Amino acid sequence: MLTNFGKALRKMRIDHSEFLKDMAAKLGVTVAYLSAVENGKREVPDEWLEKLTNEYNLTSNERKELQEYAYENKESLKINLSGIQREEKELALAFARSFKDLSDEDMRTIQQIFNKR
Known part of the structure; x- marks a missing residue:
């Protein structure tokens, strides 16, 4: 089942005239892995938001929306506590x-x- 995050990625690819393999290369993953994330079979890696923002010049609103989609299907969150008071x-x-x-x-x-x- 295609997730909201997956739909957003697909739209991003179409808007940039890219194939699944093109986006997978930009994210440094296999086509199969990207497809599994899109279809909700794998969680969205946290580092993808930054990569997608940079690669596709996302606005702050687009990034926020993508982040919300990414977190919809998460079952756990990891918080970096290093360097805080x-x-x-x-x-x-x-x-x-x-x-x-x-x-x-x-x-x-x-x-x-x-x-x-």
Whole structure:
């Protein structure tokens, strides 16, 4: 089943008159791997957002939309905690520990905070 991320990639290729093999080469992967990501059989590698942004000169809105699509099917996220202050690290870990226990209101409040950024 083609994912929203896969649909966006396909549109990007068509807009640039490229084949699957062309995009796969730009991403440094096989055609089979790219196809599996498009079809939701593999998760979107995190480094692809940066590569796609650079290769296809995506606007900040296009990148944000692509990132949202990439995260739709993720079952886990990896957070790089190196180089951040102790308080920031503690906040990230506390959020991860209690994420599943947040009420709907808590989630709305947190989302409002993030939307202000």
